[in-house]
Amino acid sequence: MLIDCHNHLGTDLFFYLNGFYPYAQDLNALVTEGRRHGIARWVVFPMVSNAWFDPAAMRAGQLVPGGPEKVPYAFENERMLREIYEQFPDLGRLTLPFVILDPEREPRAQVKKLRELHREFPFYGLKIQATMIKADAGALLTTGREFLELAEELDLPFIIHSSVVANDPWSDAGMLLRIVESAPRNRFCLAHSCRFDRVYLDRIAELPNAWFDCSAHVIHCQGAAQELGFVAELPRRFVADYHDPKKVLRALAEAYPKKLIWGSDTPFESFVGKGENGLISLRCTYEEEVACLRALPESAPNAIAHDNLLALLKLKDESVLTRA
Template identity: 50%
Template sequence: MLIDCHNHLGADLLFYLHGDFPYSQQLVQMQHEGGALGITHWIAFPFVSYAAMDVTKFRSGGIGFGQGGLETVPYAFENKRLLDECQKLFPEEGKRILPFVMVDPMRNTDEQAKELVKLRGEYRFHGIKIQSTIIQSDIKRLAHEGKVFLDLAREWDVPFIIHSSVAKDDLWAQAHDIIDIAEANPDIRFCAAHSCRYDKECLDRIQALPNAWFDNSAHCIHCVGAVDNLPYIAPRDRRFDSDYSDPGRVTADLAAAYPDKFIWGSDSPFYSYAAEISGKVVKLISTYEAEIKALRAAGDEAVQRITCTNTLKYLKLADESILS
């Protein structure tokens, strides 16, 4: 069994209208490509922008709320659309999908929770995903107006995957804030995405917590960022020590240093990113095949541990027969 713990399905209208890449992925397309590489199961969730945002601002890359939305409740449309695709449109293919719902931890949270309760009565899903950077929603609000999501995770015994950042200009998703929330809620499971951008202090804090894990989604382009000392990666004095010119070496080193806390994920299709920023095209390009190559370089024992053993412990599935 090889579980890819980090995938987006659907479409992102903000990325599409603003001219950024990627902006969509279909369930069947993802399974066809990943399955040929040996992946057997996928944790999947919607893309990040949602129809309750002010879509009239998307062509300029603006982020707005309250006016110009196609919906009123964050992620209500996107979550149902994902679950319909996995469990109604393609039920056979969907058996190998472990859906997570998306939430905005700051806006209209009570209404979001009501929609999730309705979905829970009709569909199967196994966790909650937050990407707070793009929607500019402070992850610290998860402990305040977003507390309703902590309560639901506790009631349903499902975990969180939370996008993490260490960039100074990211005010919404700092890795240390996510770990603070995990420390304050020891009865809820958390996964900080993107290896905390290789910030060793954050990774060491996760190592010390019984309810926390990290994934290495979009690993290859993050290794490029480390080699080039780009600002979205932890600076050298805080960075986990490895040879970032070799993504496979980094995978093996992380698996050895954090044997029970490392969960593998590709971030499909966001293992690549391209956009025009300040008049210059920025491209960070990888492939599903490259992500798998870096995974397998860690060796069979580590692959089993970070794609299955650790992931199943993190998921704590009430009924593991859904994986058969």
């Protein structure tokens, strides 16, 4: 059984209003496309911008308070869980939902809402994408420590967006690893292969409570091959042929066989939008992401798309993976 560990559901209003692609994905589209390529289960979580932010400001490219919701992600998490468990239970049973959180804003109100949701709907982990909402993920060690406590209490792992560029202090992979080291009773998966930073990947290999996923692998390889600046600089970059994403994934799987988890990042396996120097167009398909996984030798696909994910999740009842 192959499982995709990194998928977004719902609508991202900020992306839509500002002309970025992608901006939406629904459960039916995800499952239909994934099944077509032989994937059996999906870890899912909501899109990133949320109704705590003022929609009018979003239209102007800003994220400020004043939206219709008083608690960040309260609406988005409940909306996704009801889609999974009530509206489309036949498709929802093929997913492992995570809830998404803002590590810095209104942490106590978020934790209260997450407890309420957990009593009504099963979810299996916590997701953070701090960069797009400009929230300090480091708040997990200060004002947002309640999230670590909640995760430990419910035995839930984190999947956290990571970055290695100087203009992104919110999701800096080095800072995230300090959180991992400071919270040994929690489990963490750092997304996007830590942008191919070999030093950080080696550190993940050393930590018993850390993994990394390769989500949006193909376009990250494109970025490395084109030296676009959002991946690790050459002195720290994991050595591989970035012109061939299949070879890169194979090299990562061989170097980190117990730590690499496969995920696609749908619908963000592509990104098209405005950048500082004009239009950025990094395009990929689900088929291409799966092809990298299928190109691995022998047992490697099952290891990184099943076994390592289960080690992160520590499911109390693995029968959730056998439901038809």
